[in-house]
Amino acid sequence: MFALRSIAGPVRAPACAGSRHRCVVVRAEGINPSIRKSEEKVVDMVKVADLPTPKAVYCRCWRSAKFPYCDGAHVKHNKATGDNVGPLVIDSTPAAAPQ
Amino acid sequence: MFALRSIAGPVRAPACAGSRHRCVVVRAEGINPSIRKSEEKVVDMVKVADLPTPKAVYCRCWRSAKFPYCDGAHVKHNKATGDNVGPLVIDSTPAAAPQ
Ligand code: FES
Numbered sequence: 001m002f003a004l005r006s007i008a009g010p011v012r013a014p015a016c017a018g019s020r021h022r023c024v025v026v027r028a029e030g031i032n033p034s035i036r037k038s039e040e041k042v043v044d045m046v047k048v049a050d051l052p053t054p055k056a057v058y059c060r061c062w063r064s065a066k067f068p069y070c071d072g073a074h075v076k077h078n079k080a081t082g083d084n085v086g087p088l089v090i091d092s093t094p095a096a097a098p099q
Numbered sequence: 100m101f102a103l104r105s106i107a108g109p110v111r112a113p114a115c116a117g118s119r120h121r122c123v124v125v126r127a128e129g130i131n132p133s134i135r136k137s138e139e140k141v142v143d144m145v146k147v148a149d150l151p152t153p154k155a156v157y158c159r160c161w162r163s164a165k166f167p168y169c170d171g172a173h174v175k176h177n178k179a180t181g182d183n184v185g186p187l188v189i190d191s192t193p194a195a196a197p198q
């Protein structure tokens with residue numbers, strides 16, 4: 001799972017000013033914990049002619065061990081976090097012929 | 100930006116046991132703050148025959164106002180968080196004829 005680290009510990013942020021309650025602001029971290037972090041931006045280009053299967057499933061959760069393909073890791077991520085993300089399916093099967 | 104909320108405030112977690120330092124554990128939240136949250140799992144099916152443009156750009160950052168398409172929102176997300184996510188481009192242009 002993607003552990004969030006509070007870089008410099010909790011801080012009193014402007015958003016907390018005047019709050020009588022304990023107020024901790026955690027800066028959002030990225031959504032990609034580990035995939036191709038040496039790349040400035042992970043962009044993938046898929047040529048339709050090269051699709052590996054007629055219905056190719058591409059990851060959008062950044063947790064797949066087979067990125068850019070989906071390996072089902074979104075299920076664990078959703079369960080652990082209450083999230084609702086899932087893949088993009090590219091369907092290159094020919095349209096059915098009209099009857 | 101996707102604000103992370105510490106649901107019940109910082110907690111002493113098992114990972115902190117024995118630590119002499121201040122230790123705050125924040126549970127990872129989802130990566131999709133707002134897209135189609137009424138759906139249990141956001142899966143999109145793209146038929147190649149229906150691609151809107153020869154090079155169609157699909158969002159993987161869950162920040163696009165035009166989801167499932169990319170609208171460039173990953174740039175702001177990456178800048179705000181230090182992340183490196185980007186879209187999936189589906190290229191349906193015909194292969195160049197051999198010379
Ligand atoms: S493994 Fe990432 S969307 Fe399925």
Ligand code: FES
Nearest residue numbers: 158159160169172
């Ligand atoms: S807007 Fe999400 S990847 Fe571009």
